Amino acid sequence: MTNPNNVWTVGPDTEVEELISEEKERQATSLQLIASENFASPAVMNATGSVFTNKYSEGYPRRRYYGGNAKVDVVEQLAIDRVKKLFGAEHANVQPHSGSQANAAVYMALLDVGDTVMGLSLDHGGHLTHGSPVNASGRFYNFVSYGLTGGDERIDYEEMRSIAIAERPKLIVAGATAYPRRIDPEPFRKVCDEVGAYFMFDAAHIAGLIAGGQHPNPVPHADVVTFTTHKTLRGPRGGCILSTEALAKKIDSAVFPGNQGGPLDHVVAAKAIGFREALDPGFAGYAERIVQNASALADALANQGFRLVSGGTDNHLLLVDLRTFDEELTGKEAQEVLDLGGVTLNRNTIPDDPRSPFVTSGVRMGVASVTTQGMGVEEMAKIADFTARILRQRHDTDAVKAIAEEVADLCAQFPPYPE
Ligand code: DSN
Numbered sequence: 170m171t172n173p174n175n176v177w178t179v180g181p182d183t184e185v186e187e188l189i190s191e192e193k194e195r196q197a198t199s200l201q202l203i204a205s206e207n208f209a210s211p212a213v214m215n216a217t218g219s220v221f222t223n224k225y226s227e228g229y230p231r232r233r234y235y236g237g238n239a240k241v242d243v244v245e246q247l248a249i250d251r252v253k254k255l256f257g258a259e260h261a262n263v264q265p266h267s268g269s270q271a272n273a274a275v276y277m278a279l280l281d282v283g284d285t286v287m288g289l290s291l292d293h294g295g296h297l298t299h300g301s302p303v304n305a306s307g308r309f310y311n312f313v314s315y316g317l318t319g320g321d322e323r324i325d326y327e328e329m330r331s332i333a334i335a336e337r338p339k340l341i342v343a344g345a346t347a348y349p350r351r352i353d354p355e356p357f358r359k360v361c362d363e364v365g366a367y368f369m370f371d372a373a374h375i376a377g378l379i380a381g382g383q384h385p386n387p388v389p390h391a392d393v394v395t396f397t398t399h400k401t402l403r404g405p406r407g408g409c410i411l412s413t414e415a416l417a418k419k420i421d422s423a424v425f426p427g428n429q430g431g432p433l434d435h436v437v438a439a440k441a442i443g444f445r446e447a448l449d450p451g452f453a454g455y456a457e458r459i460v461q462n463a464s465a466l467a468d469a470l471a472n473q474g475f476r477l478v479s480g481g482t483d484n485h486l487l488l489v490d491l492r493t494f495d496e497e498l499t500g501k502e503a504q505e506v507l508d509l510g511g512v513t514l515n516r517n518t519i520p521d522d523p524r525s526p527f528v529t530s531g532v533r534m535g536v537a538s539v540t541t542q543g544m545g546v547e548e549m550a551k552i553a554d555f556t557a558r559i560l561r562q563r564h565d566t567d568a569v570k571a572i573a574e575e576v577a578d579l580c581a582q583f584p585p586y587p588e
Contacts, residue, residue, distance in 0.1 A: 197584055198577040199511035200552060204347075204374065204486035204535025207403045208542065208585040209439075210446060216439035217405050225431045229421060244438045251444035255380050256388045258411035262424050263440050264432040265408030268373045268397040270424075272298040273305060275393050275410060278423035279340055279367050282309050287338040287366075289324070290314035293520050294348035294488070296371065313338065317348075317520050322479040324348070326356040333364045343387070344371025344395075347517050347533050349463075349482035354390035361392075369393045375484055377401025377537065380447045381456020384484060392416060401459060401485050401537045404443020407436045455540065459485045462536040465546040469553030478519050478531070486535040490519045494560065500529030503560055507532075510559035510569045511576030512552070542583035551579060 196208075209217075221241065227234040230242040230249070248263040265271035280286065286306075288299030293316040297304045300312025313336045315329035333341060341364075343357045354370060361368040370387035376396035378384040387394050394411040398404035412420045425432070446452065460483070467481045470489060478488035491498045500516030507514060517533035524530050539548065555576055562568040 193586075197586070198580050199508075199513055199573070200555070200576055200580065201538035202512060202514040202534045202536070202552070204515075204533050204537070205397075205400050206535070207377075207400060207537045209399065209403060209405055209443070211586065212442050213403075213405050213439045213446075216442050217435050219435050219438060221435035221438045222433075224434045226434055227425060227431045229425075241434050241437075244434070244441055245432070248437050248441035248444060251441060251448060252409060252411070255444055255448055256386060256394070256411055258388050258394070259414040260412045260417035260420070262410040262412075262420055263407075263437055264424050264429060265395075265410060266429060266433060266436075267406070268296075268371070268395060268408045269298050269304075270428060271395040271397075271408035271410050272296075272369075272371060274420065274423040274428045275369055275395060276306060276310060276340070277427050278416065278419040279369075279393070280310055283311060284340070285311045285313060285336055285338045286340045286342060287313050287315060287329070287333060287336065288342040289345050289348070290316040292518060292522065293317045294345040296344070296346040296373070299342050299344075299371070317479075322520055323350055324352065326353070326360075329356070330360045330363070333360045333366065337364055338366050340367045340369055342369045342371060343391075344369075344373065346374065347486070347488055349467075349477070349484060349486050349488055350479050351384060351483040352387075354385055354387040358390040367392045369395065372396040374400050374486065374535075377403060377447065377452075378456050378459065378484055381453045381459075383456040383460050393420065398440050398443055401456070402443060402447055403455075403537070403541065404446070405436050405439035407433070407440055409440065458545065459537055459540045461546060462540050462544065462549050463487060465549040466534065466536060466553060469550045470556065473553050473557035475557075485537050486533060488517060488519060489532050489534060490530060491532065491560075492530055494557070498560060498563075499524060500531050501527065502563070503532050506563040506569060507556065507559055509566070509573065510555065511573035511580075512556055512559060538585070539583075542580075542585050544583050548579065548583075 225235050226238045226241045230246045249261045252261045289295035298306045300307045318325045368391045370391040373396050375384045379386050398407045463482045467477050474494045476490040476493040504516040514534045516529045517531050518529045519531035522530050
């Protein structure tokens with residue numbers, strides 16, 4: 170039916186529609202191994218494209234600055250209630266636009282400019298928002314780092330304690346962006362109690378594994394837990410903060426009006442849907458399959474001559490040191506040629522990488538997306554085989570393109586969005 174008052178007179182944007190269609194094709198015909206990505210459900214995507222995108226609702230449920238928020242109030246409260254239940258949290262703020270925004274708000278809530286904070290060194294798997302000098306966190310706060318042991322490449326909890334005693338941080342941040350092992354919340358809690366620091370756990374990558382029972386839940390131990398909703402948790406793009414009731418007011422004020430204006434209500438609605446999906450008993454099976462697949466991929470890559478940082482993985486991601494496979498091969502070159510061969514991942518520094526972060530000696534791989542597609546252990550061996558063959562034949566573009574066809578054939582058996 171035509172709307173007589175229709176003011177959208179420009180007609181379909183064929184350029185953008187074509188790009189959406191091409192991107193859909195790319196995602197369906199190549200392997201998505203970027204550890205921070207996943208395939209959101211059609212219900213999540215419908216909500217992000219819903220009329221909630223039209224609404225403004227500064228404030229919180231039943232405490233808004235604008236009218237017309239009856240439905241927004243219900244949907245935001247639904248998201249809050251569901252995520253509190255999912256993680257057993259006392260308080261939740263579902264408004265952060267992203268993980269970085271969530272972290273920025275926590276820092277604002279708990280710290281003054283210039284305060285000392287501790288986080289995992291970026292070179293050892295920490296995130297930009299854990300004190301990088303090029304990020305606001307590193308500009309506004311005095312971040313000091315703990316790292317991994319030189320031997321087994323696990324978090325050095327002893328060193329973390331020594332540094333905390335020497336530096337007396339006001340906040341200690343646990344969590345990582347490229348760390349393949351379990352992160353124990355208890356030692357962090359103990360050290361925080363010893364030095365009188367707040368404890369924040371950035372669970373961006375592993376939120377889905379926590380929800381699915383494959384990683385210890387930091388909520389009972391931490392003062393604050395931040396995470397993104399789109400990685401292993403498989404909801405829409407966005408962030409979330411969980412905290413104790415004691416910190417609720419500080420956190421809420423730091424999100425709005427401290428760091429953000431109006432929430433993205435369409436994304437909040439989609440978060441509510443994503444949390445419901447994660448509450449479903451079937452989600453635990455998904456989380457279990459992620460961990461099984463990551464472990465199988467690690468074994469298969471090791472058989473192909475790659476060195477896995479820390480010797481393997483406990484979670485959804487692997488950090489691959491390329492130097493044992495080929496001393497000359499950089500992460501940058503590997504990423505580019507693998508992309509051509511239909512294997513999409515990102516280059517990543519390995520601990521104490523001799524190469525720059527732009528070049529790197531490693532790549533990071535994650536299996537949340539391929540697991541959502543239904544791939545299993547057998548397919549992980551194929552992915553390792555594709556990876557090794559592409560890299561061995563990287564100077565032969567025709568050979569790499571031929572492998573891309575094989576990759577597409579495999580992906581065709583596991584469509585992420587069956588029609
Ligand atoms: N970009 C995300 C990642 O890939 O880990 C973190 O922000």
